[in-house]
Amino acid sequence: MEKAALRKLTSLCVICGVAGIALLGIMEFRDGKREWKHFQIEYKELLLKKISRDRNPAFYERVLGMKPEIKQIVIDDWGAVDRCVSCHLGIDDPLFADTKQPFRTHPRPELLKFHPVEKYGCTICHGGQDLSTTYQGAAHKTIAHWPVPMVEKGLIQSRCGLCHKDFAAIGADKLVKGREIYKEMHCAGCHVINRQGGAVGPELSAFADKDPGAFSYAALEGNHSKQNWVVEHFKNPQKVTSGSPMHLPALNEYQIECLSSYVLSLSQRDFPRQYVPKLRPDFEPPKMDVVVPEAELSNPDDDVK
Ligand code: HEC
Numbered sequence: 001m002e003k004a005a006l007r008k009l010t011s012l013c014v015i016c017g018v019a020g021i022a023l024l025g026i027m028e029f030r031d032g033k034r035e036w037k038h039f040q041i042e043y044k045e046l047l048l049k050k051i052s053r054d055r056n057p058a059f060y061e062r063v064l065g066m067k068p069e070i071k072q073i074v075i076d077d078w079g080a081v082d083r084c085v086s087c088h089l090g091i092d093d094p095l096f097a098d099t100k101q102p103f104r105t106h107p108r109p110e111l112l113k114f115h116p117v118e119k120y121g122c123t124i125c126h127g128g129q130d131l132s133t134t135y136q137g138a139a140h141k142t143i144a145h146w147p148v149p150m151v152e153k154g155l156i157q158s159r160c161g162l163c164h165k166d167f168a169a170i171g172a173d174k175l176v177k178g179r180e181i182y183k184e185m186h187c188a189g190c191h192v193i194n195r196q197g198g199a200v201g202p203e204l205s206a207f208a209d210k211d212p213g214a215f216s217y218a219a220l221e222g223n224h225s226k227q228n229w230v231v232e233h234f235k236n237p238q239k240v241t242s243g244s245p246m247h248l249p250a251l252n253e254y255q256i257e258c259l260s261s262y263v264l265s266l267s268q269r270d271f272p273r274q275y276v277p278k279l280r281p282d283f284e285p286p287k288m289d290v291v292v293p294e295a296e297l298s299n300p301d302d303d304v305k
């Protein structure tokens with residue numbers, strides 16, 4: 001009797017042990033598949049080839065001892081935890097200027113000098129899912145209703161406008177041009193920006209802050225992101241919002257990028273002082289032409305102020 005119980009207990013222990021080992025194995029296997037780990041191992045190998053043991057033995061030893069770990073930049077000021085640098089490991093290291101992605105040095109190193117990585121992170125300019133540590137699953141793919149998915153290359157200036165109101169001072173040519181087109185096409189006849197304009201269409205002063213869930217994607221070609229909605233809507237407002245009274249001439253790709261960048265830059269977000277660029281003392285926010293829509297639309301050449 002006792003012997004039988006003991007045998008039962010022993011086999012139970014063995015089963016538990018085997019199951020435990022198997023579970024550990026599975027975890028280890030899944031862990032090993034984490035993309036960021038592979039990138040970090042590769043990065044370490046690349047870095048070791050670029051530095052010299054003789055010239056800086058202490059640094060070399062430190063690199064040699066590097067273990068894969070999630071790297072992140074925490075920005076309390078807007079609640080971001082950017083893990084992009086878990087893969088983009090050489091982003092502010094000039095040694096990686098010619099290396100393949102995701103290790104390559106940032107193409108605009110001067111921007112990272114003005115906006116240090118540890119203070120700004122990446123998503124404030126690029127969008128994307130801050131916490132994500134996968135390429136496919138999250139960071140680079142547009143995900144429906146994510147507030148700001150990875151910003152398309154042609155629209156990245158929209159993000160500069162969140163903080164910079166003097167577009168010309170930072171060379172944001174698309175924002176300058178977008179604002180010009182806005183004026184030329186008399187968009188202000190129907191839209192209000194900063195209390196200037198007519199109220200036929202929605203106010204645009206905080207268009208960048210508008211929730212992506214507030215748009216209808218039913219008639220949209222391509223991915224269901226707010227960025228794509230804006231681009232497609234400028235191509236053909238009636239196709240995206242059936243019956244829209246917003247009629248536009250056919251615009252070319254550049255004009256669409258400029259207008260989209262511009263409206264996606266219009267934000268009322270408050271940043272802490274250290275993130276607000278100083279303006280030249282003589283800077284004046286440009287005026288929109290405040291006009292009665294009907295008069296303006298029927299008489300577009302009048303330069304009414
Ligand atoms: C799992 C690793 C990984 C993470 C995490 C990651 N990236 Fe990348 N990223 C890559 C790789 C790999 C490429 C190169 C892809 C290619 O060339 O096809 C890339 C390319 C890019 C590019 C170039 C354009 C493109 O999409 O190919 C940008 C911009 C970029 N990443 C920004 C970011 C930002 C911002 C984050 C954080 C939200 C981020 N990445 C997080 C691996 C990563």
Ligand code: HEC
Nearest residue numbers: 084085088091106107108111115117120121122125153156
């Ligand atoms: C101040 C805004 C800003 C910040 C902060 C910033 N970037 Fe960029 N990034 C840009 C701009 C602007 C470009 C140039 C895009 C272009 O030329 O089309 C760029 C380009 C890139 C590219 C090359 C894109 C391509 O298509 O080849 C990568 C990769 C990239 N950034 C990754 C990052 C990562 C990772 C971080 C955070 C460590 C970061 N950036 C932080 C503004 C920023």
Ligand code: HEC
Nearest residue numbers: 114124125156157159160162163169170274275276277278
């Ligand atoms: C989160 C806010 C923020 C964002 C987003 C941002 N910047 Fe800045 N930027 C700043 C601040 C703050 C400074 C420092 C300026 C100062 O001290 O007056 C600065 C400085 C600069 C400078 C140095 C010249 C100057 O005017 O002082 C340039 C150029 C610049 N930014 C370009 C850009 C570009 C291009 C983008 C978009 C890709 C961008 N910034 C996005 C906040 C931001």
Ligand code: HEC
Nearest residue numbers: 185186187189190200201202237241244245246247259263
């Ligand atoms: C005749 C009036 C009229 C003119 C002119 C006009 N719009 Fe509109 N716009 C509207 C109306 C109405 C809507 C809402 C219906 C829709 O989604 O198309 C709208 C929607 C929008 C939206 C989406 C706003 C949101 O919150 O959903 C943007 C962005 C926009 N317009 C930008 C522009 C720009 C830029 C121009 C100039 C190139 C312009 N509009 C010209 C009437 C107009």
